């Protein structure tokens with residue numbers, strides 16, 4: 001049996017920085033990372049469309065699920081600290097106007113390389129191709145797969161989203177065996193399914209800066225940003241950010257929620273009515289298909305006219321009555337799409353739900369149930385929106401867990 005002071009289970013975002021921090025703080029201790037895939041950092045390579053959106057400078061203001069629990073770690077390892085950490089590894093970073101931080105190379109591989117080389121420099125042992133299937137407590141030690149013994153364990157195996165990148169939910173039974181509870185798990189940051197008869201004719205059309213409101217028996221969530229119409233429903237960041245709330249509602253109430261799309265949040269309903277009346281003057285001779293092309297793709301404009309029950313391709317814009325203009329304005333501000341589900345964990349960027357946060361000390365990431373066991377990253381019941389917030393949590397919680405404080 002091989003003996004270590006620390007075994008980190010899971011060799012991606014949270015696990016790698018946990019191992020780096022531990023080895024930096026305790027250079028004499030033996031540290032190993034055990035990863036089931038042939039290489040570490042596979043999911044990182046896919047992040048940010050291959051660019052890796054490392055963090056977000058506004059993460060402290062961000063509305064994470066489990067925000068209260070995250071605050072200690074997020075303050076201690078805030079986004080600026082994380083950027084400095086990466087710059088200390090030789091990685092040059094830049095941020096955009098939304099606070100999203102990327103490597104200057106715009107290549108996630110640069111991030112993985114920087115982390116890999118630091119593990120190597122520090123002498124952390126990386127054991128790949130080794131799925132951890134069993135962790136037992138043996139006195140004050142842990143025995144992993146009956147093959148490795150360690151004084152401390154950091155469990156950083158992710159959730160169950162995007163299983164092709166390694167995180168297949170195999171961490172939850174390991175944690176349960178060590179005394180932990182797991183909340184309800186739903187896919188998050190994933191496209192929404194529903195109303196294909198409405199969305200399919202708009203397939204491939206993107207509309208930026210819309211407001212989406214998810215409604216069930218009350219307003220469930222609200223997002224702003226881009227929506228992309230697909231043959232099965234809605235994608236784009238604003239839609240994906242509603243997925244966890246939609247799935248939780250469907251699971252609990254057994255009813256489908258609706259997404260109301262406001263295609264023109266910058267204008268009030270009355271301003272849109274006025275604008276449409278003006279269009280009757282400017283392009284009254286055109287047919288209805290072209291009514292909304294001044295600010296929307298043509299196919300989306302047609303769908304809005306259809307939803308207003310007005311669609312008649314031959315109808316001229318100048319023939320619209322005030323009542324009909326008001327119906328169209330109403331659909332520009334409130335275009336309903338029924339949501340029947342999501343594209344599931346296979347396509348999800350994140351898992352919403354995980355190890356119960358009240359069973360983990362937020363100031364150390366140590367288990368309250370099992371001394372010497374620490375958690376980091378997505379396996380915990382914490383998740384955030386698109387824009388670098390989930391990696392920020394992975395780094396912050398990983399760094400904190402790596403301190404190995406009691």
Ligand SMILES: Cc1cc2nc3c(=O)[nH]c(=O)nc-3n(C[C@H](O)[C@H](O)[C@H](O)COP(=O)(O)OP(=O)(O)OC[C@H]3O[C@@H](n4cnc5c(N)ncnc54)[C@H](O)[C@@H]3O)c2cc1C
Nearest residue numbers: 010012014036047048053132157158166377378388390391
């Ligand atoms: C396509 C995509 C794009 C994304 N883009 C961004 C982005 O740009 N910015 C952002 O902030 N977030 C992004 N995310 C989310 C982000 O990648 C995750 O939140 C983050 O990687 C979670 O880190 P983690 O280390 O906790 O888990 P993971 O990154 O999932 O890592 C877990 C590791 O543990 C290994 N493992 C799992 N089970 C076992 C086992 N039993 N034994 C041994 N090893 C095991 C896995 O193979 C994996 O390497 C994206 C996610 C996806 C899928």
